[in-house]
Amino acid sequence: MYTTLISVQQLKELQASGQAFMVFDCSCDLMKPEMADVMFATVRIQGARQAHLDRNLSTHGPTAVNGGRHPLPSRETFAAWLGSLGFTNEMQAVVYDRNGANYCGRLWWMLKWLGHDAVAVLDGGLQAWQAVGGAVDSGAALPAQASSKFALKPALREWVSTADLAPQVGHANLTIIDARGAARYRGEMEPIDPVAGHIPGALNRPFNENLTAEGFFKSPQVLRAEFETLLAGRDASTVVHHCGSGVSTVPNILAMELAGLGVTRLYPGSWSEWCNTPGLPCAKS
Template identity: 40%
Template sequence: MWKPEDNLISAEDLHGLLGNSQLVIADSRSDLLDRELGFRQYRESHIPNAIFVSVDEDLADPPGRRGRHPLPSKERFADFLGRSGISNESHVVVYDAGNGMFVCRLWWMLRWLGHERVSVLDGGFAAWQEAGFETATDIPVPKPTEFSIGKPLTRTVTAEEVLNHRGVLVDARAEDRFQGFNETMDHTAGHIPGAICSPFLKNIGSDGKFTRDPKKFEGVAKDSDVICYCGSGVTATNNILAMLVSGYDEPALYPGSWSEWIEDPSRPKVPE
């Protein structure tokens, strides 16, 4: 039975799985300002047999009124998974550079399609390197398979549902962006009224690994109805994973997040 703690895996445990026929390793390194950086890093060095998954190309539709990283259709994503060699029997392990900024988007999207056996490499590629494990430069060619869409293990909400929400709304962006002092990504600064700021970087300890201390979500009761958002539905998934492994029920995701919210001038904002 899959347990919340199985959503994270150590470099040592992943190393022990190498060679397992059901294992698929996915490299999701990325950069918000340089869309090609992740693939360049992957090409230079990656975990053996890892495939590359682009946050911008593979895990999102083109930016528009639905936000900067709108979710693709489930059918399009399932087709991508099959072409990438990921089946319903696969144990997928996903990693990024180590700061947790991008890695949870793929973790969450697999759960969105009903796939439970997906783990985030705790500490990312940095933890793998620090453990002294081998790396590779060759790019594997996946064997295509079929991925069938299942019942979602996650929840999504629309902007209208956020507007009428009476639970807890958690914003994963940095405090300055939340307050509207330093907006570097979107055309309007601020946050959704009633939201609390819990930057995703608070989930990562000094060793680059997820902390499992529920105190970092102080003020959020375990039985709260929680919705997570961020700038575009990427780092909010980090908060979802962090809350899940800290003993909370899995929060819902507002996929469009702030970058969709501000596309409708009638939606309230702080500051106005």
């Protein structure tokens, strides 16, 4: 079972093993969401299913469990979507994108949230798969397999609401890590949300700092050293992660786990919910 990362060679071995698995393409363009369908139709790993950020991995409907730009759907709603694809509790999930793990981490985290541990991010993404000559598809998606029942299990990852987070800001039992770019964190620019800045006291770790220049996750040793430097003695168990809308922060969550620093929490509403909530403080630096 793969629970964090899977290499392209390990995915090839999985394909040949006869084990039940499903591959999900989470590629997206945040500023042009319609490009997700274009990218999927152009090239994808053979047999991959599409997991669209707006259609499948978030919702603005009555089943949303939080606010912000990309609210999580309820666990029940998301489990029903998985079942409609034929995904079962016995399957290994492999998630990838072509965006430096910016989007596929969302599905990795959500499956953990549903209690499914057998999910791994493809290290290096689509680019690494193509570099070794991995089989690809293009064109329209394959018909869905026969629908199944995906059963919910106790959550393996936790999220924090704005109501729970706000009273803890500034306390020693909370460490916030902001995964947005440094300029957005400092409040020098804000291309998406109505207010620039960050949650007071938050530390900054842009999500792409977890990857090498070649697009692979850094070694556990390097990641641990970098996060320990960032935390500067703070207890890793107090960490809550956020970004703009709870998507690109997940590589930081995964990186801390790879580094042996344990399971940490997600604030899915992130800056988009925080800065739109009346009365909450916003800092610049």
